[in-house]
Amino acid sequence: MIYIISTGSKGNAVIYDTILVDCGVPFSKIKPYxxxxxLVLLTHEHGDHFNLKTIKKLAFEKPTLRFGCGEFLSDKLIGIRSVDIYAAGKIYNYGKFKISPVILYHDVKNFGYRIxxxxxxxxHSTDTAHLKGITAKNYDxxxxxxxxxxxxxxxxxxxxxxxxxxxxxIASIHSHLSLQQAQDFILNNAGETYEFIRLHESEEF
Ligand SMILES: [Zn+2]
Ligand SMILES: [Zn+2]
Structure with missing residues:
Protein backbone atom coordinates (compact mmCIF):
# COMPACT_ATOMS: atom_id res chain seq x y z
CA MET A 1 0.00 0.00 0.00
CA ILE A 2 1.41 3.37 -1.03
CA TYR A 3 -0.32 6.52 0.11
CA ILE A 4 0.81 10.05 -0.65
CA ILE A 5 -0.53 12.24 2.13
CA SER A 6 1.18 15.27 0.61
CA THR A 7 4.08 16.02 -1.74
CA GLY A 8 5.58 19.32 -2.86
CA SER A 9 6.85 22.51 -1.28
CA LYS A 10 3.72 22.83 0.89
CA GLY A 11 4.45 19.58 2.73
CA ASN A 12 5.70 16.03 2.29
CA ALA A 13 4.57 12.75 3.82
CA VAL A 14 4.42 9.43 1.95
CA ILE A 15 3.42 6.07 3.41
CA TYR A 16 4.83 2.77 2.14
CA ASP A 17 2.85 0.10 3.96
CA THR A 18 4.01 0.66 7.56
CA ILE A 19 6.74 3.20 6.85
CA LEU A 20 6.21 6.95 6.71
CA VAL A 21 8.81 8.91 4.75
CA ASP A 22 9.02 12.61 5.64
CA CYS A 23 6.97 14.38 8.22
CA GLY A 24 6.30 17.86 6.86
CA VAL A 25 2.57 18.07 7.50
CA PRO A 26 0.34 18.80 10.52
CA PHE A 27 -0.32 15.90 12.90
CA SER A 28 -4.00 15.76 11.88
CA LYS A 29 -3.01 14.60 8.38
CA ILE A 30 -1.02 11.64 9.72
CA LYS A 31 -3.34 10.74 12.58
CA PRO A 32 -5.68 8.50 10.50
CA TYR A 33 -2.71 6.24 9.59
CA LEU A 39 8.82 3.65 11.33
CA VAL A 40 9.22 7.30 10.32
CA LEU A 41 12.12 7.97 7.94
CA LEU A 42 13.30 11.56 7.99
CA THR A 43 15.22 13.02 5.06
CA HIS A 44 16.34 16.61 5.73
CA GLU A 45 15.67 19.67 7.85
CA HIS A 46 13.52 21.75 5.48
CA GLY A 47 10.11 22.58 6.93
CA ASP A 48 8.19 20.95 4.09
CA HIS A 49 9.78 17.62 5.14
CA PHE A 50 10.44 18.08 8.83
CA ASN A 51 7.74 19.44 11.17
CA LEU A 52 9.15 19.06 14.67
CA LYS A 53 5.79 19.72 16.31
CA THR A 54 4.25 16.82 14.37
CA ILE A 55 7.24 14.58 15.06
CA LYS A 56 6.99 15.24 18.81
CA LYS A 57 3.25 14.62 18.75
CA LEU A 58 3.73 11.32 16.88
CA ALA A 59 6.31 10.16 19.42
CA PHE A 60 4.00 11.14 22.27
CA GLU A 61 0.86 9.53 20.82
CA LYS A 62 2.63 6.30 19.84
CA PRO A 63 5.58 5.51 22.12
CA THR A 64 6.49 2.34 20.17
CA LEU A 65 7.06 4.33 16.98
CA ARG A 66 10.66 4.42 15.71
CA PHE A 67 12.31 7.26 13.83
CA GLY A 68 15.25 6.94 11.45
CA CYS A 69 17.53 9.63 10.03
CA GLY A 70 21.08 10.66 9.20
CA GLU A 71 23.44 11.85 11.91
CA PHE A 72 22.95 15.41 10.58
CA LEU A 73 19.39 15.49 11.97
CA SER A 74 20.14 13.97 15.35
CA ASP A 75 20.57 17.26 17.24
CA LYS A 76 17.12 18.36 16.07
CA LEU A 77 15.55 15.25 17.62
CA ILE A 78 16.86 15.62 21.15
CA GLY A 79 14.18 14.43 23.56
CA ILE A 80 12.63 12.00 21.08
CA ARG A 81 13.05 8.36 22.11
CA SER A 82 13.65 5.54 19.63
CA VAL A 83 15.74 7.37 17.05
CA ASP A 84 17.91 5.19 14.80
CA ILE A 85 20.86 7.05 13.30
CA TYR A 86 21.82 5.72 9.88
CA ALA A 87 25.00 5.76 7.81
CA ALA A 88 24.65 6.08 4.04
CA GLY A 89 24.87 2.84 2.08
CA LYS A 90 24.32 0.50 5.06
CA ILE A 91 21.34 -1.85 5.12
CA TYR A 92 19.22 -1.84 8.28
CA ASN A 93 17.13 -4.94 8.89
CA TYR A 94 13.97 -4.39 10.94
CA GLY A 95 12.68 -7.91 10.33
CA LYS A 96 9.48 -7.06 8.49
CA PHE A 97 11.38 -4.68 6.22
CA LYS A 98 14.85 -3.41 5.42
CA ILE A 99 15.92 0.11 4.63
CA SER A 100 19.09 1.70 3.30
CA PRO A 101 19.87 5.43 3.11
CA VAL A 102 21.33 7.12 0.02
CA ILE A 103 23.15 10.47 -0.01
CA LEU A 104 21.34 13.12 -2.09
CA TYR A 105 22.57 16.48 -3.39
CA HIS A 106 20.52 19.34 -1.96
CA ASP A 107 21.36 22.71 -0.36
CA VAL A 108 21.42 20.96 3.04
CA LYS A 109 22.41 17.37 3.92
CA ASN A 110 19.73 14.99 2.71
CA PHE A 111 18.99 11.28 2.44
CA GLY A 112 16.91 9.28 -0.02
CA TYR A 113 15.88 5.77 1.00
CA ARG A 114 15.85 2.30 -0.46
CA ILE A 115 12.97 0.41 1.15
CA HIS A 124 12.38 7.12 -2.67
CA SER A 125 14.28 10.26 -3.55
CA THR A 126 13.33 13.92 -3.43
CA ASP A 127 15.07 17.29 -3.14
CA THR A 128 18.24 16.53 -5.07
CA ALA A 129 20.03 18.34 -7.88
CA HIS A 130 20.97 15.06 -9.53
CA LEU A 131 21.24 11.28 -9.03
CA LYS A 132 24.76 10.84 -10.36
CA GLY A 133 26.49 7.69 -9.15
CA ILE A 134 23.27 6.21 -7.75
CA THR A 135 21.73 3.05 -9.19
CA ALA A 136 18.53 1.18 -8.35
CA LYS A 137 18.29 -1.66 -10.85
CA ASN A 138 14.99 -3.44 -11.40
CA TYR A 139 13.11 -1.79 -8.56
CA ASP A 140 9.34 -2.10 -8.32
CA ILE A 170 17.12 29.57 -10.59
CA ALA A 171 17.76 28.21 -7.09
CA SER A 172 15.34 25.33 -7.71
CA ILE A 173 17.21 23.97 -10.69
CA HIS A 174 20.40 23.79 -8.60
CA SER A 175 18.81 21.86 -5.74
CA HIS A 176 15.91 19.93 -7.27
CA LEU A 177 15.43 17.19 -9.86
CA SER A 178 13.66 17.75 -13.18
CA LEU A 179 11.07 15.45 -14.70
CA GLN A 180 13.59 14.66 -17.44
CA GLN A 181 16.30 13.69 -14.94
CA ALA A 182 13.82 11.41 -13.18
CA GLN A 183 12.85 9.81 -16.50
CA ASP A 184 16.53 9.30 -17.37
CA PHE A 185 17.11 7.56 -14.06
CA ILE A 186 14.20 5.21 -14.70
CA LEU A 187 15.38 4.54 -18.25
CA ASN A 188 18.81 3.54 -16.91
CA ASN A 189 17.52 1.44 -14.02
CA ALA A 190 14.01 0.06 -14.45
CA GLY A 191 13.11 -3.36 -15.81
CA GLU A 192 9.93 -4.30 -17.67
CA THR A 193 7.44 -3.49 -14.97
CA TYR A 194 7.68 -0.69 -12.47
CA GLU A 195 5.68 2.14 -10.98
CA PHE A 196 6.80 5.78 -11.28
CA ILE A 197 5.54 8.06 -8.57
CA ARG A 198 6.23 11.74 -9.17
CA LEU A 199 7.22 13.61 -6.04
CA HIS A 200 7.64 17.29 -5.27
CA GLU A 201 6.16 18.61 -8.51
CA SER A 202 6.12 22.38 -8.77
CA GLU A 203 2.78 24.05 -9.41
CA GLU A 204 4.39 26.72 -11.60
CA PHE A 205 6.53 24.77 -14.02
ZN1 LIG B 1 11.20 19.98 -0.32
ZN1 LIG C 1 14.46 20.59 0.67
Missing part, protein backbone atom coordinates in the same frame (compact mmCIF):
# COMPACT_ATOMS: atom_id res chain seq x y z
CA UNK A 34 -0.86 6.31 12.89
CA UNK A 35 -2.03 2.90 14.05
CA UNK A 36 -0.37 1.29 10.99
CA UNK A 37 2.91 3.22 10.97
CA UNK A 38 5.94 1.54 12.60
CA UNK A 116 12.59 -3.35 0.91
CA UNK A 117 9.14 -4.36 2.07
CA UNK A 118 6.62 -7.11 1.15
CA UNK A 119 8.97 -8.46 -1.56
CA UNK A 120 9.00 -5.02 -3.16
CA UNK A 121 12.00 -2.77 -3.83
CA UNK A 122 11.22 0.92 -3.51
CA UNK A 123 13.53 3.85 -4.23
CA UNK A 141 8.68 1.49 -7.35
CA UNK A 142 10.56 4.66 -8.30
CA UNK A 143 9.25 7.53 -6.21
CA UNK A 144 11.32 10.34 -7.63
CA UNK A 145 11.22 14.08 -7.51
CA UNK A 146 9.96 15.58 -10.78
CA UNK A 147 10.14 19.17 -9.61
CA UNK A 148 10.30 21.03 -12.89
CA UNK A 149 10.09 20.54 -16.63
CA UNK A 150 13.36 21.48 -18.30
CA UNK A 151 11.48 22.82 -21.30
CA UNK A 152 9.30 25.19 -19.26
CA UNK A 153 11.62 26.31 -16.55
CA UNK A 154 13.87 28.36 -18.80
CA UNK A 155 10.90 30.28 -20.23
CA UNK A 156 9.59 30.99 -16.75
CA UNK A 157 13.01 32.24 -15.61
CA UNK A 158 13.50 34.42 -18.68
CA UNK A 159 10.02 35.93 -18.39
CA UNK A 160 10.52 36.78 -14.74
CA UNK A 161 13.93 38.32 -15.38
CA UNK A 162 12.56 40.41 -18.25
CA UNK A 163 9.86 41.73 -15.90
CA UNK A 164 12.54 42.56 -13.34
CA UNK A 165 11.20 39.95 -10.92
CA UNK A 166 13.16 37.57 -8.73
CA UNK A 167 13.21 34.10 -10.27
CA UNK A 168 13.40 31.58 -7.41
CA UNK A 169 13.40 28.88 -10.08
Missing amino acids: LSKIE FINEKKIF VYALEANYDEGNVENVINEKISRGEYAHQ
Whole structure:
Protein backbone atom coordinates (compact mmCIF):
# COMPACT_ATOMS: atom_id res chain seq x y z
CA MET A 1 0.00 0.00 0.00
CA ILE A 2 1.41 3.37 -1.03
CA TYR A 3 -0.32 6.52 0.11
CA ILE A 4 0.81 10.05 -0.65
CA ILE A 5 -0.53 12.24 2.13
CA SER A 6 1.18 15.27 0.61
CA THR A 7 4.08 16.02 -1.74
CA GLY A 8 5.58 19.32 -2.86
CA SER A 9 6.85 22.51 -1.28
CA LYS A 10 3.72 22.83 0.89
CA GLY A 11 4.45 19.58 2.73
CA ASN A 12 5.70 16.03 2.29
CA ALA A 13 4.57 12.75 3.82
CA VAL A 14 4.42 9.43 1.95
CA ILE A 15 3.42 6.07 3.41
CA TYR A 16 4.83 2.77 2.14
CA ASP A 17 2.85 0.10 3.96
CA THR A 18 4.01 0.66 7.56
CA ILE A 19 6.74 3.20 6.85
CA LEU A 20 6.21 6.95 6.71
CA VAL A 21 8.81 8.91 4.75
CA ASP A 22 9.02 12.61 5.64
CA CYS A 23 6.97 14.38 8.22
CA GLY A 24 6.30 17.86 6.86
CA VAL A 25 2.57 18.07 7.50
CA PRO A 26 0.34 18.80 10.52
CA PHE A 27 -0.32 15.90 12.90
CA SER A 28 -4.00 15.76 11.88
CA LYS A 29 -3.01 14.60 8.38
CA ILE A 30 -1.02 11.64 9.72
CA LYS A 31 -3.34 10.74 12.58
CA PRO A 32 -5.68 8.50 10.50
CA TYR A 33 -2.71 6.24 9.59
CA LEU A 34 -0.86 6.31 12.89
CA SER A 35 -2.03 2.90 14.05
CA LYS A 36 -0.37 1.29 10.99
CA ILE A 37 2.91 3.22 10.97
CA GLU A 38 5.94 1.54 12.60
CA LEU A 39 8.82 3.65 11.33
CA VAL A 40 9.22 7.30 10.32
CA LEU A 41 12.12 7.97 7.94
CA LEU A 42 13.30 11.56 7.99
CA THR A 43 15.22 13.02 5.06
CA HIS A 44 16.34 16.61 5.73
CA GLU A 45 15.67 19.67 7.85
CA HIS A 46 13.52 21.75 5.48
CA GLY A 47 10.11 22.58 6.93
CA ASP A 48 8.19 20.95 4.09
CA HIS A 49 9.78 17.62 5.14
CA PHE A 50 10.44 18.08 8.83
CA ASN A 51 7.74 19.44 11.17
CA LEU A 52 9.15 19.06 14.67
CA LYS A 53 5.79 19.72 16.31
CA THR A 54 4.25 16.82 14.37
CA ILE A 55 7.24 14.58 15.06
CA LYS A 56 6.99 15.24 18.81
CA LYS A 57 3.25 14.62 18.75
CA LEU A 58 3.73 11.32 16.88
CA ALA A 59 6.31 10.16 19.42
CA PHE A 60 4.00 11.14 22.27
CA GLU A 61 0.86 9.53 20.82
CA LYS A 62 2.63 6.30 19.84
CA PRO A 63 5.58 5.51 22.12
CA THR A 64 6.49 2.34 20.17
CA LEU A 65 7.06 4.33 16.98
CA ARG A 66 10.66 4.42 15.71
CA PHE A 67 12.31 7.26 13.83
CA GLY A 68 15.25 6.94 11.45
CA CYS A 69 17.53 9.63 10.03
CA GLY A 70 21.08 10.66 9.20
CA GLU A 71 23.44 11.85 11.91
CA PHE A 72 22.95 15.41 10.58
CA LEU A 73 19.39 15.49 11.97
CA SER A 74 20.14 13.97 15.35
CA ASP A 75 20.57 17.26 17.24
CA LYS A 76 17.12 18.36 16.07
CA LEU A 77 15.55 15.25 17.62
CA ILE A 78 16.86 15.62 21.15
CA GLY A 79 14.18 14.43 23.56
CA ILE A 80 12.63 12.00 21.08
CA ARG A 81 13.05 8.36 22.11
CA SER A 82 13.65 5.54 19.63
CA VAL A 83 15.74 7.37 17.05
CA ASP A 84 17.91 5.19 14.80
CA ILE A 85 20.86 7.05 13.30
CA TYR A 86 21.82 5.72 9.88
CA ALA A 87 25.00 5.76 7.81
CA ALA A 88 24.65 6.08 4.04
CA GLY A 89 24.87 2.84 2.08
CA LYS A 90 24.32 0.50 5.06
CA ILE A 91 21.34 -1.85 5.12
CA TYR A 92 19.22 -1.84 8.28
CA ASN A 93 17.13 -4.94 8.89
CA TYR A 94 13.97 -4.39 10.94
CA GLY A 95 12.68 -7.91 10.33
CA LYS A 96 9.48 -7.06 8.49
CA PHE A 97 11.38 -4.68 6.22
CA LYS A 98 14.85 -3.41 5.42
CA ILE A 99 15.92 0.11 4.63
CA SER A 100 19.09 1.70 3.30
CA PRO A 101 19.87 5.43 3.11
CA VAL A 102 21.33 7.12 0.02
CA ILE A 103 23.15 10.47 -0.01
CA LEU A 104 21.34 13.12 -2.09
CA TYR A 105 22.57 16.48 -3.39
CA HIS A 106 20.52 19.34 -1.96
CA ASP A 107 21.36 22.71 -0.36
CA VAL A 108 21.42 20.96 3.04
CA LYS A 109 22.41 17.37 3.92
CA ASN A 110 19.73 14.99 2.71
CA PHE A 111 18.99 11.28 2.44
CA GLY A 112 16.91 9.28 -0.02
CA TYR A 113 15.88 5.77 1.00
CA ARG A 114 15.85 2.30 -0.46
CA ILE A 115 12.97 0.41 1.15
CA PHE A 116 12.59 -3.35 0.91
CA ILE A 117 9.14 -4.36 2.07
CA ASN A 118 6.62 -7.11 1.15
CA GLU A 119 8.97 -8.46 -1.56
CA LYS A 120 9.00 -5.02 -3.16
CA LYS A 121 12.00 -2.77 -3.83
CA ILE A 122 11.22 0.92 -3.51
CA PHE A 123 13.53 3.85 -4.23
CA HIS A 124 12.38 7.12 -2.67
CA SER A 125 14.28 10.26 -3.55
CA THR A 126 13.33 13.92 -3.43
CA ASP A 127 15.07 17.29 -3.14
CA THR A 128 18.24 16.53 -5.07
CA ALA A 129 20.03 18.34 -7.88
CA HIS A 130 20.97 15.06 -9.53
CA LEU A 131 21.24 11.28 -9.03
CA LYS A 132 24.76 10.84 -10.36
CA GLY A 133 26.49 7.69 -9.15
CA ILE A 134 23.27 6.21 -7.75
CA THR A 135 21.73 3.05 -9.19
CA ALA A 136 18.53 1.18 -8.35
CA LYS A 137 18.29 -1.66 -10.85
CA ASN A 138 14.99 -3.44 -11.40
CA TYR A 139 13.11 -1.79 -8.56
CA ASP A 140 9.34 -2.10 -8.32
CA VAL A 141 8.68 1.49 -7.35
CA TYR A 142 10.56 4.66 -8.30
CA ALA A 143 9.25 7.53 -6.21
CA LEU A 144 11.32 10.34 -7.63
CA GLU A 145 11.22 14.08 -7.51
CA ALA A 146 9.96 15.58 -10.78
CA ASN A 147 10.14 19.17 -9.61
CA TYR A 148 10.30 21.03 -12.89
CA ASP A 149 10.09 20.54 -16.63
CA GLU A 150 13.36 21.48 -18.30
CA GLY A 151 11.48 22.82 -21.30
CA ASN A 152 9.30 25.19 -19.26
CA VAL A 153 11.62 26.31 -16.55
CA GLU A 154 13.87 28.36 -18.80
CA ASN A 155 10.90 30.28 -20.23
CA VAL A 156 9.59 30.99 -16.75
CA ILE A 157 13.01 32.24 -15.61
CA ASN A 158 13.50 34.42 -18.68
CA GLU A 159 10.02 35.93 -18.39
CA LYS A 160 10.52 36.78 -14.74
CA ILE A 161 13.93 38.32 -15.38
CA SER A 162 12.56 40.41 -18.25
CA ARG A 163 9.86 41.73 -15.90
CA GLY A 164 12.54 42.56 -13.34
CA GLU A 165 11.20 39.95 -10.92
CA TYR A 166 13.16 37.57 -8.73
CA ALA A 167 13.21 34.10 -10.27
CA HIS A 168 13.40 31.58 -7.41
CA GLN A 169 13.40 28.88 -10.08
CA ILE A 170 17.12 29.57 -10.59
CA ALA A 171 17.76 28.21 -7.09
CA SER A 172 15.34 25.33 -7.71
CA ILE A 173 17.21 23.97 -10.69
CA HIS A 174 20.40 23.79 -8.60
CA SER A 175 18.81 21.86 -5.74
CA HIS A 176 15.91 19.93 -7.27
CA LEU A 177 15.43 17.19 -9.86
CA SER A 178 13.66 17.75 -13.18
CA LEU A 179 11.07 15.45 -14.70
CA GLN A 180 13.59 14.66 -17.44
CA GLN A 181 16.30 13.69 -14.94
CA ALA A 182 13.82 11.41 -13.18
CA GLN A 183 12.85 9.81 -16.50
CA ASP A 184 16.53 9.30 -17.37
CA PHE A 185 17.11 7.56 -14.06
CA ILE A 186 14.20 5.21 -14.70
CA LEU A 187 15.38 4.54 -18.25
CA ASN A 188 18.81 3.54 -16.91
CA ASN A 189 17.52 1.44 -14.02
CA ALA A 190 14.01 0.06 -14.45
CA GLY A 191 13.11 -3.36 -15.81
CA GLU A 192 9.93 -4.30 -17.67
CA THR A 193 7.44 -3.49 -14.97
CA TYR A 194 7.68 -0.69 -12.47
CA GLU A 195 5.68 2.14 -10.98
CA PHE A 196 6.80 5.78 -11.28
CA ILE A 197 5.54 8.06 -8.57
CA ARG A 198 6.23 11.74 -9.17
CA LEU A 199 7.22 13.61 -6.04
CA HIS A 200 7.64 17.29 -5.27
CA GLU A 201 6.16 18.61 -8.51
CA SER A 202 6.12 22.38 -8.77
CA GLU A 203 2.78 24.05 -9.41
CA GLU A 204 4.39 26.72 -11.60
CA PHE A 205 6.53 24.77 -14.02
ZN1 LIG B 1 11.20 19.98 -0.32
ZN1 LIG C 1 14.46 20.59 0.67
